[in-house]
Amino acid sequence: MDAIFQLATANLVSPPVLFFILGFGGALVGSQLTLPEAMAKTLSIYLMLAIGFKGGVALAAEGVTLALILALLAGTVLSSLIPVVAFIILKLFSNLPRVDAAAVAAHYGSISIVTFVAATQALEGIGLKPEGYMVAVAAIMETPAIIVALLLARGVRADVKRKSGDAQEGLLKEVLLNSSIVVLMGAFVIGAISGQPGMDAVSGFIVVPFTGILCLFLLDMGAVAGRGMTQGASVLNLRLIVFALIMPFIGACMATPLAWLAGLDAGSAALLLTLAASASYIAVPAALRIALPEARPSVYLTLSLGVTFPMNLTLGIPTYAAMATWAVGG
Amino acid sequence: MDAIFQLATANLVSPPVLFFILGFGGALVGSQLTLPEAMAKTLSIYLMLAIGFKGGVALAAEGVTLALILALLAGTVLSSLIPVVAFIILKLFSNLPRVDAAAVAAHYGSISIVTFVAATQALEGIGLKPEGYMVAVAAIMETPAIIVALLLARGVRADVKRKSGDAQEGLLKEVLLNSSIVVLMGAFVIGAISGQPGMDAVSGFIVVPFTGILCLFLLDMGAVAGRGMTQGASVLNLRLIVFALIMPFIGACMATPLAWLAGLDAGSAALLLTLAASASYIAVPAALRIALPEARPSVYLTLSLGVTFPMNLTLGIPTYAAMATWAVGG
Amino acid sequence: MDAIFQLATANLVSPPVLFFILGFGGALVGSQLTLPEAMAKTLSIYLMLAIGFKGGVALAAEGVTLALILALLAGTVLSSLIPVVAFIILKLFSNLPRVDAAAVAAHYGSISIVTFVAATQALEGIGLKPEGYMVAVAAIMETPAIIVALLLARGVRADVKRKSGDAQEGLLKEVLLNSSIVVLMGAFVIGAISGQPGMDAVSGFIVVPFTGILCLFLLDMGAVAGRGMTQGASVLNLRLIVFALIMPFIGACMATPLAWLAGLDAGSAALLLTLAASASYIAVPAALRIALPEARPSVYLTLSLGVTFPMNLTLGIPTYAAMATWAVGG
Amino acid sequence: MKTFKKKQLTIICELPLASRVVKTLTEAGVTGYTQFDAASGRGSEGEWNRDGLVGTSGRMVMIVTILSLDEADGILAQIYELIEPQMAIATIANVEVLRDDIF
Amino acid sequence: MKTFKKKQLTIICELPLASRVVKTLTEAGVTGYTQFDAASGRGSEGEWNRDGLVGTSGRMVMIVTILSLDEADGILAQIYELIEPQMAIATIANVEVLRDDIF
Amino acid sequence: MKTFKKKQLTIICELPLASRVVKTLTEAGVTGYTQFDAASGRGSEGEWNRDGLVGTSGRMVMIVTILSLDEADGILAQIYELIEPQMAIATIANVEVLRDDIF
Ligand SMILES: Nc1ncnc2c1ncn2[C@@H]1O[C@H](COP(=O)(O)O)[C@@H](O)[C@H]1O
Ligand SMILES: Nc1ncnc2c1ncn2[C@@H]1O[C@H](COP(=O)(O)O)[C@@H](O)[C@H]1O
Ligand SMILES: Nc1ncnc2c1ncn2[C@@H]1O[C@H](COP(=O)(O)O)[C@@H](O)[C@H]1O
Ligand code: NA
Ligand code: NA
Numbered sequence A, B, C: 001m002d003a004i005f006q007l008a009t010a011n012l013v014s015p016p017v018l019f020f021i022l023g024f025g026g027a028l029v030g031s032q033l034t035l036p037e038a039m040a041k042t043l044s045i046y047l048m049l050a051i052g053f054k055g056g057v058a059l060a061a062e063g064v065t066l067a068l069i070l071a072l073l074a075g076t077v078l079s080s081l082i083p084v085v086a087f088i089i090l091k092l093f094s095n096l097p098r099v100d101a102a103a104v105a106a107h108y109g110s111i112s113i114v115t116f117v118a119a120t121q122a123l124e125g126i127g128l129k130p131e132g133y134m135v136a137v138a139a140i141m142e143t144p145a146i147i148v149a150l151l152l153a154r155g156v157r158a159d160v161k162r163k164s165g166d167a168q169e170g171l172l173k174e175v176l177l178n179s180s181i182v183v184l185m186g187a188f189v190i191g192a193i194s195g196q197p198g199m200d201a202v203s204g205f206i207v208v209p210f211t212g213i214l215c216l217f218l219l220d221m222g223a224v225a226g227r228g229m230t231q232g233a234s235v236l237n238l239r240l241i242v243f244a245l246i247m248p249f250i251g252a253c254m255a256t257p258l259a260w261l262a263g264l265d266a267g268s269a270a271l272l273l274t275l276a277a278s279a280s281y282i283a284v285p286a287a288l289r290i291a292l293p294e295a296r297p298s299v300y301l302t303l304s305l306g307v308t309f310p311m312n313l314t315l316g317i318p319t320y321a322a323m324a325t326w327a328v329g330g
Numbered sequence D, E, F: 001m002k003t004f005k006k007k008q009l010t011i012i013c014e015l016p017l018a019s020r021v022v023k024t025l026t027e028a029g030v031t032g033y034t035q036f037d038a039a040s041g042r043g044s045e046g047e048w049n050r051d052g053l054v055g056t057s058g059r060m061v062m063i064v065t066i067l068s069l070d071e072a073d074g075i076l077a078q079i080y081e082l083i084e085p086q087m088a089i090a091t092i093a094n095v096e097v098l099r100d101d102i103f
């Protein structure tokens, strides 16, 4: 408990989290600290590129291990099961219509790549460097949740056969070829090919300014999250807020035994828990606009972006790190 | 005199100033070297973030001193008095209508944050590192001048009672919550909280590329200033140009005794003089659009952006450094 | 031959080229990895600024030599002759209308500044550091080809006298004052003025992240090239593709004796060959829109951007390096 | 298809004024609006260009709102009062829409 | 000058939907279209603002296409079916052009 | 409110041509204009997209100008001559404004 507390404090006074809080607070008092969209998009590409490349270089050093295969498997299982659990909880304890519940479930089953980046950085800061292949685990966890959640929603949508064939195609494109994932995995492969000499050539861009650029990006993300919470406040009720605060920990608990079974080290285990706990707010919303147009963005975005993301960034990550250390040993 | 001359030469061949001149010259011969707006805005946020953070880290090391309080006081006094002096000079020696004179006075009383950043960089280059808290002084000097200038303009505007309540509210929001100032002060506080460990984490972004990024930004600012001067040339007359060249030195002279009274070191004193001498061209114009729509932008912008800003950047800063060193001792 | 092969392999697994391939491949499978335009434009300004500045600093160390004058002369000759050769080849072996043939010739006579930047980086990587003044050679080679090609097209355009006076003026402005060239040459002069102390001040921005930023930019350029090839595929026929693959080597062959005559070192010679081999796809298209509106962009852009540029980046540069080393000695 | 007649009100104004225009429209009860960034232009105060700018002044935006015929006149009067002293223009045009109820 | 009457169809929709709108227009045989980024706005789902966004959702674009009078009605019906369940609006207006043949 | 009839001329053209269009408009005496960046589109030369581009070619802009009824015809003719050989389209529409004198 004490360890969690120390980790949490260290995390809270780290510059990236403080800049996130600045952006979030700015939005609440009416100062718009967002970056121009062109820049926000570029920074997210930069972060994917950097984290993917670093992961690839690490993989080149580590080699492909059984743990990598097991971790990919664990990620797939989590991304498929978490939506089911989230959906059941929402149907039991909230009054969300089925389609909204399924949409929310998709978000919590999938992952937030920004949370992943921030967690990687925070874990390295406390000496829990995750394995390089966790990048691939993050990538693989994005999609299954969407498919499962669509099946969950399907019950209400038997009427939309014709459209859905078309929609599915667009959906797959939207999800599998979305630039974040392609850059992340592409940079991962490039890092694996070019190895340490490649890293030496680009570390002045990929490593040196990384934490600082993350600060700038989280300032923007904080502003967007704060805006999202302000604008979506009307759709929130106590039950939904409680869901958004508790569900991450349920996801992390589901991930814990899998991390242990897969034989992950503490850093990688902490990342797997974080991925399970995180909720998408970039890739999944775009996919659902096409696949589930009836679901209300104000519900799923406010929960994942306005409540869960800030909670994970501040309190969640240190807790998951502590849980992972406890489960697999420091 | 010799020292000024040496400082001025060193300043003139420093890359940031040379890039400013390139942008300015490009605009005059018809080559548009501006950056896209999204980038210009991001670079200005970066500079605020970096300079604020550095100031905060320095403050954490120095602690809150009496000099900090006195410097804030001096800044407030200068920002309130300079507009009055500028207004009187303009009413006596130019034929500007009262409302334009007040608008120009607001600009010269407030500060140019870009000039502040460039001066900080230049002063560090010649070994006159200012104290960290000067960031807070810059922030506090932005607003009083606007309020004083509105009072000066008020005489002609007794008719606009109803509107002005509404306008004032927008004005305060525009000025106090404008993202530059919030990022500057937010990063200052974050720097103070996270201290040297925070700096170690982000210096690869905040320190390493700083001067180079400043070059890129000043290339853009030079292009914008040159464009402003070209487009506004028709409203200029000799008296106004002389005003724009002399007023900065009057402001610097007003700041000199205050710097001495506040017991500032040479670097901080040079910055206080620079702040007094500088004229706003980003925050104040936006505020005046709402608060004084009758004032002509072509007048106040051409003077502050097209004449005073280039003069300060090239000749002003070294002169103020020399004045400060002379006044408070090197 | 073995050396070429080794160079080519090393080039192909270098991160910049791999990121280019990622962007290109993404476009082919339908994932749009472009950066926002504001960012692409800024990165290109950054690259011009950095490469120009570095060249200028190098020039300040080397001093103005006879080789510089001779290299400028060689560049001018190449940029004037290559279009003629390209035009004749196209008239003989393709069925392009005269105006399209002239337009294509303009592109191959002029240069691709991105190829120039990538080649400089690659050459430094294999220990063939070019002289600083090659930046000026690149700049001077941009324009003559356009003028020559317009003369070649003129035959068909005797009717457009009145318009062309006006068009010429716009053309010259478009070409000589286009921001790439002005920033490149401006930074070159600034680098020469501020020398090593200037470099020390800005190297954290200009040198440290350079290769990494080049990766990001080439990711974008790959995506744009891939898109260009996909969209333009319908205008291509085998003869045109063969032209786009062979013409660069003809240009490089024409440059080889001149590099030897000018007494260039191996690195500079390799760059001269690369410049001769490269085809413009940014500056010349813009100029021709005004000067030769009848020429079809889909033809000249698909060839230069979709075929020649990728070929140069992957196979061309190492080949030219090997040719240059062979011709002037390592 | 059956369409319904509406009015399209288009306002081009400087960015610092935009939030007031939007506030006026919202308080007057419009069902929605869309704002666009303009890139450059020329008006009574001369030329302007968005490139290179850092602050909100010096650049124009366009605000478009689709109105029912009834409300158009009243809203027009309020907008006129607001933008008259400022750098701004407003135009009204006839358009048709597919759903009567949402405008 | 002699001008010809055409219809201008304007669609404001969320970015993830845009490629479908364009696909529908293209399959219906329009001669061209132009798409613009909107900056901010308000509609049935509340306010939105492009600033700070990373993905495609949450921001609107405007798609403009000039149609001949004949084809307008058919295309309208198809577009209506596509955008009806989504965040989107569509308007039609009369315009004139100089060349009859290219629209 | 009392309104006045004007013409809105809208030109969509490639960016390298824009400065000439503006020059033509200015020399013809228009009181102002506003230029917008388009994001993507399709025309006679196929699809285009602004994303990723570095130069001025390959992307379109929209130039809008409000004209008095008298001047519209003459300006139209000049614009037509300029844009005819280029990638560009032009449309004219009826709009109303609140102040007669400034257009
Ligand atoms: N009355 C309106 N006038 C102009 N734009 C509108 C209007 N209503 C909606 N919009 C735009 O269309 C988008 C989608 O609207 P909606 O379908 O109401 O969610 C909104 O976000 C606005 O940008
Ligand atoms: N029918 C149309 N509706 C709207 N925009 C069009 C249309 N046709 C062409 N455009 C736009 O005008 C540009 C030039 O068209 P074009 O002259 O056909 O090459 C295209 O790239 C489109 O952006
Ligand atoms: N006749 C016009 N046609 C189109 N846009 C205009 C016109 N006049 C002014 N504008 C735009 O509206 C802005 C404000 O105009 P003004 O109120 O004349 O200062 C200008 O900067 C232009 O962008
Ligand atoms: Na998750
Ligand atoms: Na001042």
Ligand code: NA
Pocket: C082, C107, C108, C109, C110, C111, C112, C251, C275, C276, C277, C278, C279, C280
């Ligand atoms: Na060439």
